[in-house]
Structure formats: structure tokens, C-alpha cells
Amino acid sequence: MIKNLYLVGFMGVGKSTIARALRRRIGWELVDIDSMIVREQGMPVAQIFAERGEEEFRRIESETLARISEGKHQIISCGGGVPMRQENIRIMKENGICILLTASPYVILRRVEKDTSRPLLQGKKTIKGISGLIRERMPYYEKACDERVSVNRRTVRMVVDEIVRRMTKRGYVQEQNREQSREKTEIREPGGGRRKDGIRGAGAQDLKQGQGWGSGESRATGDRTQKRPKTDQRLRAERKSKNGERKGD
Ligand SMILES: Nc1ncnc2c1ncn2[C@@H]1O[C@H](COP(=O)(O)OP(=O)(O)O)[C@@H](O)[C@H]1O
Ligand SMILES: O=C(O)C1=C[C@@H](OP(=O)(O)O)[C@@H](O)[C@H](O)C1
Numbered sequence: 180m181i182k183n184l185y186l187v188g189f190m191g192v193g194k195s196t197i198a199r200a201l202r203r204r205i206g207w208e209l210v211d212i213d214s215m216i217v218r219e220q221g222m223p224v225a226q227i228f229a230e231r232g233e234e235e236f237r238r239i240e241s242e243t244l245a246r247i248s249e250g251k252h253q254i255i256s257c258g259g260g261v262p263m264r265q266e267n268i269r270i271m272k273e274n275g276i277c278i279l280l281t282a283s284p285y286v287i288l289r290r291v292e293k294d295t296s297r298p299l300l301q302g303k304k305t306i307k308g309i310s311g312l313i314r315e316r317m318p319y320y321e322k323a324c325d326e327r328v329s330v331n332r333r334t335v336r337m338v339v340d341e342i343v344r345r346m347t348k349r350g351y352v353q354e355q356n357r358e359q360s361r362e363k364t365e366i367r368e369p370g371g372g373r374r375k376d377g378i379r380g381a382g383a384q385d386l387k388q389g390q391g392w393g394s395g396e397s398r399a400t401g402d403r404t405q406k407r408p409k410t411d412q413r414l415r416a417e418r419k420s421k422n423g424e425r426k427g428d
């Protein structure tokens with residue numbers, strides 16, 4: 180049995196969001212390395228970069244990764260820079276499976292353009308800037324990962340389904356009753372509001388069910404909001420998207 184599941188990939192690809200949704204689905208502990216660093220250091224990532232420098236952030240990041248990797252059955256959301264150190268790759272390989280989430284520069288740009296918490300993206304929020312950074316990092320990401328999953332044109336639920344499918348195929352988790360497990364993957368926000376990017380409240384840190392919130396994540400194509408189709412239509416669409424992925428990824 181594997182110990183941990185590590186999510187890696189470029190900034191804004193959705194590692195933290197997917198990790199939270201996966202926790203509901205497979206019931207493992209959730210550890211977001213950046214959140215843990217922020218909590219333990221008592222300041223945001225951007226402030227650590229500004230006051231202590233990137234090297235110090237990387238040292239803390241590696242130390243945190245090593246420490247949490249001693250635990251088991253954890254979904255570990257890594258910061259986008261984790262695979263840049265060979266030592267970090269070694270730790271992940273020794274302690275679990277590493278899944279790389281990928282997205283086009285366009286999707287990344289849309290997700291990070293209003294965000295100010297990622298210091299390495301300041302002044303680089305253009306297709307050219309993001310493409311350049313992705314190109315530099317991709318060899319390290321490839322080296323670290325055991326599986327890669329595209330998030331382009333996929334909702335949080337679709338990405339989670341795909342990861343669970345891969346984990347099940349490898350015998351690392353047992354697939355639960357699909358509809359039951361979906362309940363756990365519902366992502367809600369107060370008032371049931373629908374976000375512009377087509378997912379519901381996936382950015383919220385502390386999501387709880389049963390608080391009179393909206394009825395779950397909407398299905399989206401190309402991150403655009405759509406009315407949620409009926410179940411059999413939904414399953415057909417999902418199968419179609421999986422076929423598309425096999426051809427395209
Ligand atoms: N599948 C998705 N569809 C649409 N938006 C998403 C999806 N996954 C994540 N997001 C949004 O993208 C942004 C970045 O996600 P986040 O989980 O913080 O990325 P990372 O941890 O990889 O940097 C957040 O606003 C999040 O809500
Ligand atoms: O790619 C990187 O070097 C970084 C990614 C960030 O995390 P996310 O990938 O969750 O945005 C955060 O760790 C820090 O800003 C550095």
C-alpha cells in the first residue's frame with residue numbers, strides 16, 4: 180500500500196483545490212505544504228519571500244516536505260516549486276505516488292491573473308511569461324511524477340474522478356459507490372453562488388457540508404458555467420471527455 184499521494188504542478192493549476200476535493204473522496208488526511216508553512220511561520224508566503232528570501236523559503240519547504248512525509252495516507256498538495264529540488268523528488272518517490280496536474284498557459288493565466296499571493300508570478304502574468312516558466316519547470320515535473328492528469332476543460336469533480344480512476348487502477352484505493360463518493364466531492368459555498376469560472380467555492384479554505392449551502396459543483400466546459408445536465412447526459416459527456424483525453428493528453 181502506498182503511503183502518500185503528492186500533487187505537483189505549476190502555480191494555479193489547482194493542486195490545493197483538487198487536494199481538498201480528493202480528501203472528501205478518498206478520506207485521507209489533507210496537507211497543503213504552503214498552508215502549513217504559513218501557519219508555522221506566522222506569515223504569508225509572499226512575506227517570507229520578501230523578508231527572508233526565496234532560498235530560505237525553499238529550505239523551509241524541503242524541511243516541511245520531509246517531516247510530513249513520515250506520515251501516511253495523506254493527500255499532500257505541494258507548492259509549484261517542490262519538484263525543483265532533487266532531494267524533494269527523492270522524498271516523494273520514497274514515500275508515495277506523485278501526480279502531476281497540467282494546464283495550458285491560457286488556463287493558468289486566467290486562474291492567477293488577479294492573485295497577488297504568488298511572488299514568482301509578479302510581472303510574469305502574460306501568456307509569454309507563464310509559458311516560459313512552464314517550459315523551464317516541465318523537465319523537473321516530468322522527473323518527479325508517476326502520473327500526469329490534464330485539468331484543461333475539466334471541473335474539479337472531473338479531475339478528482341480521473342485521479343481516483345488512476346489510483347484505483349494501481350490498486351491504491353478502492354473505488355466507492357460512485358454516487359455516494361460524489362456526495363463527498365461536492366464543493367459548496369455560502370448561498371450556493373456560482374462562480375464565474377464554473378466551480379463552486381473550490382477556493383474556500385474551510386468547506387463544510389450541511390450548512391444550507393448550494394447543491395454542489397456545476398459542470399463546466401472550458402471552465403465556463405453551464406447548466407448541470409441530467410445524470411445520463413452527464414455520464415455520456417464524462418465518457419466523451421475521457422475518450423478525448425486519451426487521444427489528446
Ligand atoms: N478545475 C478547475 N476549474 C476552474 N477553476 C479551478 C479549478 N481548479 C482550481 N481552480 C481555481 O484556480 C485557482 C488556483 O487554484 P489553486 O488550487 O490555488 O492552485 P495551486 O494550488 O495549484 O496553485 C483557484 O481560484 C481555484 O479556485
Ligand atoms: O511555484 C512556485 O515556486 C511556488 C508556488 C506556490 O504554490 P502554488 O503552486 O500552490 O501556487 C508557493 O509555494 C510559492 O509562491 C512558490
Ligand SMILES: [Mg+2]
Nearest residue numbers: 194195213256
Ligand atoms: Mg496551492
